Amino acid sequence: MAKTRVLVVDDSSFLRKRIVEILEADHHLEVVGTASNGLEGVKQVEKLSPDVVTMDIEMPVMDGISAVKKIMETSNTPILMFSSLTTKGAAATFEALEAGALDYLPKTLSDISSDTELAKRKLCARVRMLGSRGKIDSKVNVASSFEAVEVQSTVTSIPFNIRDYKLLVIGTSTGGPAALQKVLPLIDADFPLPIVIVQHMPSSFTQQFSERMDGVSKLSIREGKNGESLRPGQVLVAPGGCQLLIDKGGLYPGIRIKPAKKDDIYKPCVDVTLKSIASDFCPSVLTIILTGMGSDGCEGAKRIHKLGARIWAQDKDSSVIYGMPMAVANEGIVDRVLPLNDIANILNKGQ
Numbered sequence: 001m002a003k004t005r006v007l008v009v010d011d012s013s014f015l016r017k018r019i020v021e022i023l024e025a026d027h028h029l030e031v032v033g034t035a036s037n038g039l040e041g042v043k044q045v046e047k048l049s050p051d052v053v054t055m056d057i058e059m060p061v062m063d064g065i066s067a068v069k070k071i072m073e074t075s076n077t078p079i080l081m082f083s084s085l086t087t088k089g090a091a092a093t094f095e096a097l098e099a100g101a102l103d104y105l106p107k108t109l110s111d112i113s114s115d116t117e118l119a120k121r122k123l124c125a126r127v128r129m130l131g132s133r134g135k136i137d138s139k140v141n142v143a144s145s146f147e148a149v150e151v152q153s154t155v156t157s158i159p160f161n162i163r164d165y166k167l168l169v170i171g172t173s174t175g176g177p178a179a180l181q182k183v184l185p186l187i188d189a190d191f192p193l194p195i196v197i198v199q200h201m202p203s204s205f206t207q208q209f210s211e212r213m214d215g216v217s218k219l220s221i222r223e224g225k226n227g228e229s230l231r232p233g234q235v236l237v238a239p240g241g242c243q244l245l246i247d248k249g250g251l252y253p254g255i256r257i258k259p260a261k262k263d264d265i266y267k268p269c270v271d272v273t274l275k276s277i278a279s280d281f282c283p284s285v286l287t288i289i290l291t292g293m294g295s296d297g298c299e300g301a302k303r304i305h306k307l308g309a310r311i312w313a314q315d316k317d318s319s320v321i322y323g324m325p326m327a328v329a330n331e332g333i334v335d336r337v338l339p340l341n342d343i344a345n346i347l348n349k350g351q
Contacts, residue, residue, distance in 0.1 A: 003030040004131030007050040009041035009067065010034075010082070011059040015107075019054060019123075026124040029131075038067030045071050051131040053079045055101065057092045065096050072100035078130040082107040090208040097177050102130055102320050106202065129174070129293055129321050160310075160336070162350030166284040167230065167246070167253060168193045169277075171270030173200040173292025175320025177209060179340055180290070181216070184235065186344035189218035193286075194230035194253070196244065198270045200292070203241030210237045226257040238268035245276035253281065266296050270324075274300025283308025288343065291319040295327035305333040312336045312343070 006023055008031055010016045016034050023029045033048050035041035038055075039062040045053060053071065057064040068079055081104040083093040093104045105126060106112050112119035172179060176199045201209060207223045213235070214221040224236035224244055229252040236255060238244035243264070245256040256276075260267035270289070274297065277285055282304050289297050291314055301311050311334050313325035318340040328334050338346065 001028075003028055004128055005030050005032045005048070005051045006127060006131070007032060007041065007044050007048060007053045008034045009036075009038065009044075009053060009059075009064070010056040011036050012056075015056070022120050022123055023054075023127060025120070026128070028128050029124060038062030038064055038070075041067050042070045045075055045077055049075070050077060052127050053077055054082060054127065055079050055096070056082050056107070057084075057089070057096060065092065065099055068096050068099040068101050076100070078102050078133055080105060080126060080130055084108075085111050085202050085204045087204060087208060090202075090205040093205070094177060094209060094212055098181070102133075102178070103174050111202075126174070126293070129323075133320070160346070160351055162192060162347070164284065165193055165286045165310075167277075167281070167286070168195045168347075169198065169246075169270075169273060169285065169287045170195065170290060171198045171273070171287065171292075171297040171324065172290035173266075173294065173296065173321070173324060175291035176200070178320070179314070180213065182340055183290075183344050184213050184219065184221065185216045186348075187217070187219055188348045189233065191219060191347065192232050192350075194232055195219070195235040196224070196230065196246065196255070196273065197235060197237045198244065198268050198273050198297075199237065200266050200268070200296070201240045203239065203267075206237050206240040213237075224255050224257060227254060229254050238273065241267050243272045244268055246273060246278075246281070247276075248278040248281045270297035271300040274304055277304055277309075279307050283310070285309040286312070288312045288314075289325050289328050290314045290340070291321055292324035293321045294323050297324050298327040298331060301328050302331055302333055310335045312338060314343075315339050 008019050020031045023031050033044045035044045037059045055064045079101040081096045081101045083089045083104045085106050109119040112122050210223040219235050221235040223239050242257050243260050247254045313328050313334045315337050316322040
């Protein structure tokens with residue numbers, strides 16, 4: 001099996017060497033070149049045609065965001081950004097994702113995991129997953145929603161009516177910020193359900209992400225706070241580093257925010273949120289699982305699906321990483337499989 005060919009772009013010679021050492025210790029990866037600034041990185045992409053690029057953000061000559069834009073103009077190579085876990089770092093990371101980068105990781109290994117060896121494995125796994133996608137073609141037209149429903153007619157015969165639901169939960173991970181930017185801004189202002197977003201994201205990122213989404217959406221979007229009620233047309237994003245639970249009580253459901261446990265793999269975790277949904281709140285729950293590595297959300301989706309809740313999943317072709325959607329699809333609990341570009345339209349139609 002051919003190795004995933006990687007280009008490492010960073011202005012720090014120490015970090016370049018460190019990243020190269022980590023990646024080349026994985027026998028599935030091969031570092032084919034390095035670059036010390038964005039401009040040099042762009043030239044190296046043209047010369048070497050790597051499968052994946054790791055990219056720093058702050059660099060001389062040309063910064064990482066500008067480099068991403070240039071690379072996307074010519075090759076659409078998957079790019080993994082290295083970011084500092086600060087408000088400024090979060091803003092720059094989201095700019096890079098909007099420019100075309102597919103994913104990001106903290107620049108410091110200890111911020112990926114307190115276990116150094118685990119942090120190294122996570123970095124290599126992320127690079128391998130991005131490399132497995134090959135070149136990204138942003139111009140490919142996905143199937144229409146009519147075709148998607150027709151193709152998936154063997155999955156479910158249950159009609160969709162938005163009036164049957166009281167809550168929408170969206171779970172996602174790798175590729176999620178870009179995917180949500182293609183869904184949330186297109187949902188109508190009079191959308192009748194409260195929405196909870198569980199996106200794997202560091203604690204320093206979720207506030208910045210919520211504010212950016214609020215600025216481009218018709219809905220009210222903000223980071224969720226403990227004790228808040230979920231109201232129609234309102235979107236609450238699970239805070240990074242914590243777990244969001246949903247309580248039934250009162251006229252409107254509410255949320256509880258609790259600290260994540262030390263051994264929690266995902267903070268926030270889709271499974272934790274879905275498993276918290278009370279049995280008397282189902283079947284009036286619609287859950288959509290979007291792009292993401294791993295299988296988070298699968299166990300929670302199985303639980304609420306048994307109680308009558310409905311599960312939708314993003315299709316393979318439009319997913320950056322077809323891990324989380326595939327996990328629920330393989331369990332046979334998915335009622336609809338949809339291209340990303342169709343989700344908002346179907347939600348707006350309400351049927």
